[in-house]
Amino acid sequence: MxxxxxxxxxxxxxxxxxxxxxxxxxxxxxxxxxxxxxxxxxxxxxxxxxxxxxxxxxxxxxxxxxxxxxxxxxxxxxxxxxxxxxxxxxxxxxxxxxxxxxxxxxxxxxxxxxxxxxxxxxxRARTIVYNTERVNISDLSTYEDLASPKWEGRLCLRTSKKIYTKSLVASLIYHHGKDKTGDIISGWVNNLAATPNAKDSHVMNAILSGQCDVGLVNTYYYGRLIEKKPNAPLKLFWANQATTGVHVxxxxxxxxxxxxxxxxxxxxxxxxxxxxxxxxxxxxxxxxxxxxxxxxxRAVSAWGAFKQDKMNLSQVGILQAKAVKLMQKKGYR
CATH class of the missing domain: 3.40.190.10 (Periplasmic binding protein-like II)
Incomplete structure (x- = not known):
């Protein structure tokens, strides 16, 4: 029974x-x-x-x-x-x-x-999305840099509960270790303009509404939005091109x-x-x-070429539990 x-x-x-x-x-x-x-x-x-x-x-x-x-x-x-x-x-x-x-x-x-x-x-790549009217592209560089004080009150993120967030943080642990990744997460939390969003589409809508200026999203969510709103002042920026490459x-x-x-x-x-x-x-x-x-x-290619992070993706599973625990410890909800 x-x-x-x-x-x-x-x-x-x-x-x-x-x-x-x-x-x-x-x-x-x-x-x-x-x-x-x-x-x-x-x-x-x-x-x-x-x-x-x-x-x-x-x-x-x-x-x-x-x-x-x-x-x-x-x-x-x-x-x-x-x-x-x-x-x-x-x-x-x-x-x-x-x-x-x-x-x-x-x-x-x-x-x-x-x-x-x-x-x-x-x-799918998970990279930086930004408002072209409020962000100078020269200020953008890496996932890690989004923890710097210049982004205070300007960052929107998806909730830590979602698998895409867990996998990105797991990749940071793989590249940097737990301590440095913890510092990055703390910086992100300090820079949040609002409570983390449930969906990537919500992150982009928050950027368009002026609630924040930058965020992290999966590329196909950006593609769906731009297909509906081709004139939206929103663009992708390929993160970490001089270092590890974009998290995929x-x-x-x-x-x-x-x-x-x-x-x-x-x-x-x-x-x-x-x-x-x-x-x-x-x-x-x-x-x-x-x-x-x-x-x-063709539509995807128009976003430009980028270097991918070539970490074996089995690592996002192996390190997932550590990523969840670290986000909880640092107050990323």
């Missing part, structure tokens, strides 16, 4: 396109919304004649569902956003190791799990430990890393290709 109740709670808010699963179809559990994955699955099916069944929902709930289902799961693949979430799923024993020449050729090593548990399939993250996927069709799932994973799929990813959500041989979408 308890197990049934838990399962019913985990399935609340889950949407599904799973029908009767055939032996040669691939079943995907995905925290990415349907409109961002269905065009990819349709194109894959057209190319290979392999049908993709899928179920979408919150990433955390799907991870718990996979744990609960165990060997009885229908899922062959789990897709989600942020390397921290992918790392966590791997740490829970939900993925099997997959290493193929296709994946290694298509995807750089820093966007893949070192043990082959998951692969990044699209890239991924949406990605892994093959589940108990996949019933691992061969088909691996074929799908490889296809998602191909040039054709990477172009679809970029067009759907203003993201950068994980395949470095593929050019970014």
């Amino acid at each position: 308890i197990k049934i109740l838990i399962f019913s709670l985990l399935t609340m808010g889950v949407t599904t396109a799973i029908s009767a699963v055939s032996d040669d179809s691939v079943t995907v559990y995905s925290s990415r919304k349907e409109h961002l994955i269905k065009p990819l699955f349709d194109a894959f099916t057209k190319d290979t004649n392999i049908k993709v069944e899928y179920l979408t929902g919150k990433g955390g709930a799907l991870i718990e569902r996979l744990k609960l289902e165990g060997a009885d799961t229908q899922a062959d693949m789990f897709m989600t956003v942020d390397a921290g979430n992918l790392w966590y799923a791997g740490s829970q024993g939900l993925f099997q190791k997959v290493k193929t020449a296709t994946l290694e050729n298509n995807l750089p090593i820093y966007l893949r799990d070192p043990n082959g548990l998951w692969a990044g399939l699209s890239v 993250n991924v949406s990605g996927a892994g093959i589940t430990k108990y996949a019933k069709n691992p061969k088909g799932a691996i074929q799908l994973l490889e296809w998602l890393s191909s040039a054709k799929a990477q172009l679809i990813y970029g067009a759907l959500n203003k993201e950068y290709p994980a395949n470095q041989n593929v050019a970014a979408d």
